[in-house]
Amino acid sequence: MGLFFRIFDKIKISNMTIFSKIIAGEIPSYKISENEKFYAFLDIFPLAKGHVLVVPKIETDQFFNLSADYLSEILLFSRPIAKAIERTFDCNRCGISVMGLEVPHAHLHLVPINHADDLNFTREKLKLSPEELQEIQELIVFNL
Secondary structure: OOOHHHHHHHHHHHOOOOOHHOOOOOOOOOOOEEEOOOOEEEOOOOOOOEEEEEOOOOOOOOHHHHHHHHHHHHHHHHHHHHHHHHHHHHOOOOEEEEOOOOOOOOEEEEEEEHHHHHHHHOOEEEEEEEEHHHHHHHHHHHHO
8 A cells, every 4th residue: 555655655746747748759659740839659559550649848738728729739740640641551531520528638639540440549559569650650750
């Protein structure tokens, strides 16, 4: 029980979400793109190969609590990534989803899809090796 409280205290002291830690480089990621406001990286528990998360660099729990400029700019930042995903994978389009239940940091999901059910987050996630994730990262970045 003591270990649990020590871990919990570290989490409370930090107050950074896992996404902020990824943005800060404290946790490694498979970066796709970045600018002064946003960071995009591969989801390591993807629905499909090429599943990318786009995260604002400011911490806001709920997506629609972002300011109007962030809301419009996140889509403009995401557009070339979505097009690169479509060029990289055999898909009908790049789907977009805002769930935000798993991490208390606003973000959107870009997923190559062929059917509406491809964005079903209750489906089992893929288990990809670090080598597979790196290859996917390189392909998407190449197609940006």
